[in-house]
Amino acid sequence: MASITQTAVPASSLASEGMPLKIRLARAQARNRRRAFLLVLPLLLFVTLTFVLPIGQMLQRSLYHDGFSAAAPSLGQWFSENPEDIRPDEAGFAALAADLRYMKEQNLAGAAGTRINYNVPGSRSLFTSAARKADDLEAPYRDAILGLDQKWDDPRIWVAMREASSPWTSDFYLTALDIQRGADGTLERVDEHSRVYLALYGKTFLLSGVITVICLVLAFPIAHLLATLPMGKANLLMILVLLPFWTSLLVRTTSWIVLLQGQGVLNSLLVSAGIIGEDGRLALINNQTGTIIVMVHILLPFMVLPIYSVMRVIPPAYARAARSLGATSWTTFRRIYAPQTLPGIGAGVLLVFILAVGYYITPALVGGADGQLFSNQIQFHMTRSNWSQAAALAAMLLAGVLVLYWLYDRLIGIDKLKLG
Amino acid sequence: MRKLLLSTVLSCMAFMSQADVTVMSWGGAYGTAQNEAHLKPFTEKTGIRTRMVDTDNAASPIRAMVEAGNVTVDVASIELADATRLCDEGMLEPIDPAKLPAGSDGTAAEEDFFHGGITDCAVGTDLWANIIAFDSTKFSGEAPSKAADFFDTEKFPGKRGLKKNPKAVLELALMADGIPADEVYAILETPEGRDRAFAKLDTIKKDIVWWEAGAQPPQLLADGEVLMTTAYNGRIFNAYIEEGKPFEIIWDGQIYELNTYAIPKGAPNLEEAMEFVRFATSTEGLAEQSRYISYGPPRKSSNAMEIIYKDEKTVMAPNLPSSPENRENALETSIEFWVDRDTELNERFNNWLIAN
Numbered sequence: 001m002a003s004i005t006q007t008a009v010p011a012s013s014l015a016s017e018g019m020p021l022k023i024r025l026a027r028a029q030a031r032n033r034r035r036a037f038l039l040v041l042p043l044l045l046f047v048t049l050t051f052v053l054p055i056g057q058m059l060q061r062s063l064y065h066d067g068f069s070a071a072a073p074s075l076g077q078w079f080s081e082n083p084e085d086i087r088p089d090e091a092g093f094a095a096l097a098a099d100l101r102y103m104k105e106q107n108l109a110g111a112a113g114t115r116i117n118y119n120v121p122g123s124r125s126l127f128t129s130a131a132r133k134a135d136d137l138e139a140p141y142r143d144a145i146l147g148l149d150q151k152w153d154d155p156r157i158w159v160a161m162r163e164a165s166s167p168w169t170s171d172f173y174l175t176a177l178d179i180q181r182g183a184d185g186t187l188e189r190v191d192e193h194s195r196v197y198l199a200l201y202g203k204t205f206l207l208s209g210v211i212t213v214i215c216l217v218l219a220f221p222i223a224h225l226l227a228t229l230p231m232g233k234a235n236l237l238m239i240l241v242l243l244p245f246w247t248s249l250l251v252r253t254t255s256w257i258v259l260l261q262g263q264g265v266l267n268s269l270l271v272s273a274g275i276i277g278e279d280g281r282l283a284l285i286n287n288q289t290g291t292i293i294v295m296v297h298i299l300l301p302f303m304v305l306p307i308y309s310v311m312r313v314i315p316p317a318y319a320r321a322a323r324s325l326g327a328t329s330w331t332t333f334r335r336i337y338a339p340q341t342l343p344g345i346g347a348g349v350l351l352v353f354i355l356a357v358g359y360y361i362t363p364a365l366v367g368g369a370d371g372q373l374f375s376n377q378i379q380f381h382m383t384r385s386n387w388s389q390a391a392a393l394a395a396m397l398l399a400g401v402l403v404l405y406w407l408y409d410r411l412i413g414i415d416k417l418k419l420g
Numbered sequence: 421m422r423k424l425l426l427s428t429v430l431s432c433m434a435f436m437s438q439a440d441v442t443v444m445s446w447g448g449a450y451g452t453a454q455n456e457a458h459l460k461p462f463t464e465k466t467g468i469r470t471r472m473v474d475t476d477n478a479a480s481p482i483r484a485m486v487e488a489g490n491v492t493v494d495v496a497s498i499e500l501a502d503a504t505r506l507c508d509e510g511m512l513e514p515i516d517p518a519k520l521p522a523g524s525d526g527t528a529a530e531e532d533f534f535h536g537g538i539t540d541c542a543v544g545t546d547l548w549a550n551i552i553a554f555d556s557t558k559f560s561g562e563a564p565s566k567a568a569d570f571f572d573t574e575k576f577p578g579k580r581g582l583k584k585n586p587k588a589v590l591e592l593a594l595m596a597d598g599i600p601a602d603e604v605y606a607i608l609e610t611p612e613g614r615d616r617a618f619a620k621l622d623t624i625k626k627d628i629v630w631w632e633a634g635a636q637p638p639q640l641l642a643d644g645e646v647l648m649t650t651a652y653n654g655r656i657f658n659a660y661i662e663e664g665k666p667f668e669i670i671w672d673g674q675i676y677e678l679n680t681y682a683i684p685k686g687a688p689n690l691e692e693a694m695e696f697v698r699f700a701t702s703t704e705g706l707a708e709q710s711r712y713i714s715y716g717p718p719r720k721s722s723n724a725m726e727i728i729y730k731d732e733k734t735v736m737a738p739n740l741p742s743s744p745e746n747r748e749n750a751l752e753t754s755i756e757f758w759v760d761r762d763t764e765l766n767e768r769f770n771n772w773l774i775a776n
Contacts, residue, residue: 107509121764122609125756128508193618194764196771203774262579263644286629368630369584369773380766389763 067115286368310344447474453712512541523721549741567673581649716742
């Protein structure tokens with residue numbers, strides 16, 4: 001406190017310590033800035049530790065896999081000495097034999113085989129069985145190794161080993177784009193009945209879009225009703241919106257299964273009412289329809305709440321003024337009311353869409369065959385410990401969302417977003 | 421305070437050192453079965469104290485312990501697939517099959533065990549199976565009895581429950597297509613064989629209800645959502661014995677997997693651990709476990725014994741995947757095949773699921 005009273009003395013620009021006021025002001029401001037920085041430091045650390053680092057690690061993992069390169073130093077050297085030569089010579093096979101011995105010694109054959117198996121299915125056992133017999137290999141190595149298994153002559157294995165001999169690789173993104181390396185090392189699309197990721201990627205965004213639109217159509221009138229009703233009734237209705245929001249996701253999902261399944265409540269009601277026949281029971285669950293119904297229900301509060309919070313503060317006088325100036329009710333809605341709700345709609349749409357794109361447990365439970373989303377593939381690779389592939393798929397999803405976010409910013413403007 | 425802490429630590433250590441053999445198993449009904457059938461009788465017979473530790477899957481803690489050089493477990497109950505992998509990486513003690521007890525009828529252990537029951541580092545304790553189950557009250561005339569009936573929607577019209585995963589599904593499709601169990605994997609190795617399996621699945625694709633978790637198939641049957649479903653045999657047995665559901669199992673085309681006992685490298689009480697494994701995997705030891713859970717003993721001599729469930733009245737033989745009458749057309753899951761083909765076939769399977 002003492003220093004403040006001192007600086008408040010405007011006697012001259014030189015204070016009692018003989019220091020210009022300007023410098024002392026700058027110092028005081030710097031101290032305040034430091035204090036402010038220290039206050040946000042915990043949050044900054046938290047965000048760095050729980051968000052920036054993991055995402056960075058995920059991106060790194062999607063491009064990095066040292067399962068093979070760490071197990072095959074000799075081959076790595078041979079590949080770097082023979083940059084473009086696809087056909088392996090005796091020296092190449094000698095390097096392979098040396099590495100197989102190394103793998104046996106260090107118990108790395110499984111890890112190395114797993115990495116090559118990502119590119120050439122069926123080759124993991126090739127490595128583990130060859131490593132088991134590695135100590136018996138003698139020159140000439142080409143004949144000795146081909147004697148173990150003719151598959152070692154397959155050029156695709158050598159292409160895959162060349163690519164994997166560096167830990168940095170684009171292989172996982174290629175797989176995520178349904179592309180593989182051919183026998184001569186060039187890129188080609190994978191076999192027609194193995195293409196899965198691109199189509200699913202598109203479908204995930206499409207389905208999320210459909211879910212978002214349905215949510216918007218349902219949520220808009222609800223939010224309007226909530227915003228215009230008297231407080232008491234509105235609160236009661238609000239509880240109805242929030243109650244499912246507070247209920248466990250799994251409970252809600254399984255309740256929908258009970259309601260919608262073939263022998264479920266809804267179908268039985270329809271049959272007993274004579275609207276559909278016993279063999280005409282509707283397939284409402286374990287398919288795409290089920291995924292949409294259940295996800296709309298689960299995500300609806302995320303749409304209702306932001307729209308409601310915006311509608312509540314729109315002064316009713318604007319609409320009344322428009323009507324009194326001769327606008328029809330449609331024109332009033334279109335030109336006066338709807339534009340004012342836009343910040344809430346934008347927030348709701350963005351929230352619901354981004355949540356829907358990453359959903360996995362609901363599609364897994366009620367999606368059946370055709371209601372699966374991209375995240376179910378990520379989960380599959382996670383459970384198979386293929387973290388690099390899971391990371392590459394997750395990065396693709398992240399990129400897709402970022403592109404849409406950028407588009408949103410360009411078209412509507414992120415400053416118009418209002419979350420409540 | 422310090423005194424209290426010290427005495428607690430000391431008594432804990434004393435308690436730990438009391439157990440001469442520590443067994444790590446899966447917990448739940450399975451852990452109870454092994455505790456009752458193996459640990460208690462072993463202590464009773466030899467005086468060697470035993471202790472059971474529960475975990476979700478012992479393979480991961482065992483790997484961590486061996487890598488850290490601090491092994492506190494003597495025997496672990498792990499899946500054959502994990503045992504093979506850990507053995508390849510030198511993390512398990514080798515077990516000499518010649519030292520395993522002969523069957524009660526005098527057959528040498530190597531002859532007595534099923535294929536896969538004895539490996540370099542692990543001895544089979546039980547096997548469980550993917551089977552087809554149905555609700556017997558839904559069939560007034562002929563009931564299904566073969567794997568082929570699962571795919572015959574003309575004879576048995578209705579929905580089918582199937583696990584959303586190619587493993588054990590492609591094998592079933594081929595067996596239903598008339599391929600004997602011992603040729604299934606040779607055919608699946610070829611592109612034509614895989615096409616054939618998917619073509620067979622195509623014939624019932626529109627009638628399939630997919631399930632993911634083991635608890636779902638008994639529920640699907642009970643709700644009448646499906647006429648038949650694939651399931652894990654233990655789940656169907658439980659629904660039958662605990663809840664009295666009228667479920668029946670088709671054993672034709674069953675696909676089974678083994679669980680084993682293995683000894684981690686550096687186990688503190690190696691001698692006692694070996695003795696425990698020998699005791700538990702004897703004819704009687706294996707048969708005893710099946711009194712508590714419907715997983716079958718992988719020894720021929722155990723299956724020749726009469727095993728009665730713990731309720732003292734249910735005869736287990738018809739409920740075990742290992743009994744001779746249930747094994748007439750049975751397939752052992754190939755670990756090697758699925759390690760190699762898992763990702764590839766999952767991609768193709770998912771592509772097939774989405775395509776109409």
